[in-house]
Amino acid sequence: MKAVIVLFCSLFFMLSKGQVQEDVTVKRTLKLMGTRFEITVIAPNEDIGYINIDEAVSEIERIEKIISSWxxxxxxxxxxxxxxxxxxxxxxxxxxxxxxxxxxxxxxxxAFDISYASMDNIWKFDGSMQGIPSKALLSQSVSKIGHEKIQLDPIEQTVYLLEPGMRIGFGAIGKGYAADRAKELLVSKQVKGGVINASGDLTTWGTKVTGEKWLIGIANPLSKDKVFSWLPVVESSVATSGNYEKYIVLDGEKYSHIIDPRTGYPTRGINSVSVFTKNAELCDALATAVFIMGKDSGIHLINQMDGVEVVVVDSDNKIHKSSGIVFDKNQ
Incomplete structure (x- = not known):
C-alpha cells in the first residue's frame, strides 16, 4: 500500500510540475509615429504577450493623435x-x-526647443538640396523660434504661439514620451518586464526571462555594426541622436539633420549622443540638446544633473562620457 501511495504522489508531482508555465518573451516590430517601434514583453504565454503589445500600440496611437503636427x-x-x-x-x-x-x-x-518646427521646410535631407539656404531665409525662420514665445495659461489651460507662422513639433521628444506612456500602461497591467524601443529611444522595466538585466550596446564609432561596450539598462531609459544615416553633403561639408534652433544651421562636430536616465521623454530631449550644444557644453550640463548620464561620439569617432558612465568591454 505504501508503494502505491508513493507512486501516486510522484505522479501527482510530475503532473503539477508540467502545469507550471514558464514566462516567454514576445516581440513585435511595426511602424508607429512615422518610425520603427519594437515592443518586447515578458508574458505567461504568447497570446497574452500579443494582447499586451496591442494595448501598448493603442496607447502610442492615441498619443500620436494628440501630438502629430501632420x-x-x-x-x-x-x-x-x-x-x-x-x-x-x-x-x-x-x-x-x-x-x-x-x-x-x-x-x-x-538648444532644445519645440518651436524649431518653424524651420521644417528650410533644410531637406532627401537629396533635393543643391546649396545652403540663404542667410536671409534662415534669419527669417529663426525669428519665429523661441520657447519664450509659447505662452501657457494654466488657469484657462490654453497654449498660444505669439507670432504668426510659428509652429511647434514634438519630433525631439514625442517618441520618448510615447514610450514612457506605453511602459506605464503595461506596468499597470502587471506585465513583468519588457522593452519599448522607438527607433533608438528605448525604455525598460523588469528583467529578461532568465532574470538577466536588459543590455544596450554602444556602437563602435569605427564600425557601427560592432559593439564597443554593453551597458545595463535597469528600470531606465536611453535615447540616441545620431547623424550616421540622415545627413547631406554640400560643397564637401557634411551637415547633420539636427538643426540648432538658435542659428538655423545644422549641427557639426558630433556623430552620436546617447543619454541615460529614468524616463525616455527626458532622454529624447536631452540627446537632441547635447548634440546641438556640443561635446564640452553638453557633457558639462549632464554632469550637473542627478541621475542622468551621456556618451558622446565626436566627428573624429572619439568617445567621451559623463562622470557616472563606466564602460565594461568584457560584459
Missing part, C-alpha cells in the same frame, strides 16, 4: 493653425508636455 485635427495642429491669432484650449496631457518641454528649453539655453 494631422490637421490634432490639438498640436490646432495650436499651430492659430499662431498669432488666439490661444487654444488643450488637454491637460498636452499642456503638461509643453510645460515640461519649455523647462528643458530653459536649462539647455534654447
Amino acid at each position: 494631422d490637421e485635427a490634432s490639438e498640436t495642429s490646432q495650436i499651430n493653425q492659430n499662431a498669432g491669432i488666439k490661444p487654444v484650449k488643450v488637454s491637460i496631457e498636452l499642456f503638461r508636455l509643453i510645460e515640461r518641454a519649455k523647462k528643458i528649453s530653459e536649462i539647455t539655453d534654447g
Whole structure:
C-alpha cells in the first residue's frame, strides 16, 4: 500500500510540475509615429504577450493623435493653425508636455526647443538640396523660434504661439514620451518586464526571462555594426541622436539633420549622443540638446544633473562620457 501511495504522489508531482508555465518573451516590430517601434514583453504565454503589445500600440496611437503636427485635427495642429491669432484650449496631457518641454528649453539655453518646427521646410535631407539656404531665409525662420514665445495659461489651460507662422513639433521628444506612456500602461497591467524601443529611444522595466538585466550596446564609432561596450539598462531609459544615416553633403561639408534652433544651421562636430536616465521623454530631449550644444557644453550640463548620464561620439569617432558612465568591454 505504501508503494502505491508513493507512486501516486510522484505522479501527482510530475503532473503539477508540467502545469507550471514558464514566462516567454514576445516581440513585435511595426511602424508607429512615422518610425520603427519594437515592443518586447515578458508574458505567461504568447497570446497574452500579443494582447499586451496591442494595448501598448493603442496607447502610442492615441498619443500620436494628440501630438502629430501632420494631422490637421490634432490639438498640436490646432495650436499651430492659430499662431498669432488666439490661444487654444488643450488637454491637460498636452499642456503638461509643453510645460515640461519649455523647462528643458530653459536649462539647455534654447538648444532644445519645440518651436524649431518653424524651420521644417528650410533644410531637406532627401537629396533635393543643391546649396545652403540663404542667410536671409534662415534669419527669417529663426525669428519665429523661441520657447519664450509659447505662452501657457494654466488657469484657462490654453497654449498660444505669439507670432504668426510659428509652429511647434514634438519630433525631439514625442517618441520618448510615447514610450514612457506605453511602459506605464503595461506596468499597470502587471506585465513583468519588457522593452519599448522607438527607433533608438528605448525604455525598460523588469528583467529578461532568465532574470538577466536588459543590455544596450554602444556602437563602435569605427564600425557601427560592432559593439564597443554593453551597458545595463535597469528600470531606465536611453535615447540616441545620431547623424550616421540622415545627413547631406554640400560643397564637401557634411551637415547633420539636427538643426540648432538658435542659428538655423545644422549641427557639426558630433556623430552620436546617447543619454541615460529614468524616463525616455527626458532622454529624447536631452540627446537632441547635447548634440546641438556640443561635446564640452553638453557633457558639462549632464554632469550637473542627478541621475542622468551621456556618451558622446565626436566627428573624429572619439568617445567621451559623463562622470557616472563606466564602460565594461568584457560584459
